[in-house]
Amino acid sequence: MKDLNLLYVFEALWRDRSVTGAAENLGLTQAAVSSALKRMRTEHGDKMFTLVGRRMEPTPHTTAIAQQLLDALAMIRNTLVEEASFDPLTSRRLFTVRTRDIGEVVHLPALMQRLEVAAPHIKVRTVFKPIDETLSGLANGRIDFALGFLPALETGIHRRQLFRQHYVCVMRKGHPLAKRELSTELFCEQQHLLVEYSGSGHQVLEKALIDAGARHQIKLRLPQYLSAPHFIIASDLLWCAPEILVQRLMPHFELITKPVPLQLPDFDIGIYWHDRYHRDPGNKWLRDFIVTVMSDDFQGQA
Template sequence: MWRTKGMRRVDFPGLSGKLIVLIDEITMVDIARLDFNLATTFLALWEERSVSRAAKRLSLSQSAVSASLARLREAADDPLFVRTRGGMQPTLRAIAMAEPLQSGIALIHTAFSTVTAFDPATSRQHFSIGMSDDFQIAIGPLIARRLAAEAPRVSVTFRQANKHRVEALFEAGEIDFAVVAQPNIRSGLQRQEIGQSGYACLLDSAACGLTLPLNLEDYLALPHLLVSFSGREGIVDHVLKNLGLFRRVQTALTHFSALPPFLIGTRAVATLPVHAAQSLAAVSGLTLCTVPIDLGKYSVSLLWQSAADNPWMRQVINDAFLAILSDVETI
């Protein structure tokens, strides 16, 4: 707290020559030295309008409350409470101070109170989940429907993320959870493997005019649609190279969600994570089939920061992934 008293001349010794400046003469109260208990004493006096009643309320002696009042008066540079027949009446300065102090004490009390358990039925919390669009396609709708049914006031944002970007998104505070394939995490993130996924083919069987499932010869004869983070090559190219084979990539995309319009009515095939292939087939009428080469499986993990954990939301994400895994097993 500062007050302007006027202008005066100040000399600073120890410098070459005399540095003479004009400054506002001020009085400073070092707030950092004030005792938090002074605020509670002020509020007790505000509500009781009596030193003796305030002392009783605070379980202090009258002399201790009087000493605190003296410190309050010095800090505020105001009498604050004036003794009258009706008790200690607040000054205009005290009236102005009362509401901010009440709000401040309430905030401090809230900060130190026990955290209320998360209740999905009443919570208005917002969650941001990072995942690549193959997971958004497959488990995003399941998560959204679960929230609508069990946590109607909770909202969610799905952010584009992969193992290359996920740590930066957590560090920037842009996501609360992440679903990532084969993460290579070096930071202090918590990690839970929630399952494994593999690959499948997606095509318009009528337009391709082939008997399914695809054999390797037909698979390599078809033009391919590639979906890749780099837009250049993917796991199929790496596996075929090791076998001394290659495919012809006709079109390259960076998002799985764009595949259906490129495949419908076209003699072409796309190879993608089976969970995304299954979801796209369900909404587009395209055909899902097995890949005629062994692309293996990969782990899928749920990531979060321990300081911002929400076990209920983790369970929702985990359940959504388990649900699509059960559907994959029936293909």
């Protein structure tokens, strides 16, 4: 495309599949985006995006050239970034972090507290997206970072380890097994609560339960973590959960923990970002800041 501005509009339409959404994210009017789309169509001799239902879907021609155009825009951004700077004390940038409710509880309070001093005007928004949408969000800049245990994130992704974690078995105070050693046999005889979500890596728990013969002992399945302790304190269910989350919950719920009597691997909690934004000054500053904060916070819990 001859006009650099058209590249930005193309990226927004490719990402948002909506003239309205593209206009909002670019800070333009819908008329301006529609005009840019008309110029793209003239330049390429193709409709580029067509309305299918409520979404502007790319044509085969657009799909074929999209990666080249997006890569070209990324190269231009990288060239501009080398001359750019980032001042955390004055920046009003909004950063979007992909994490689950566990990440919000474990990571965000300490981060926001420290940001209040180091970067008082920065804003943070969390989102929770499936793995494929997380990957595309990191690639197109709608998501700045992902936090957690996300082994399924691969293509074009950088990762930095924050700390290692392991699972503990959680039960209510007063549970019939509270004062007993939790053997594998006793563990597998109990009914279990399982927090599940594909792509996160935590499905290893279900496999371990199935391999131990407890497939039919999974009584309750939940997609998120923070409702789990409410069920645990009101029942005799067992729950395998990351230790650092349980440490945060125990001051608020009457819970006890025991070692999980199954062979479960430790896992890495990390921060993930896309190669396209590897040299972005704001992205680099905040991810380095997150590493420092999480390292200090985790060591303080150890």
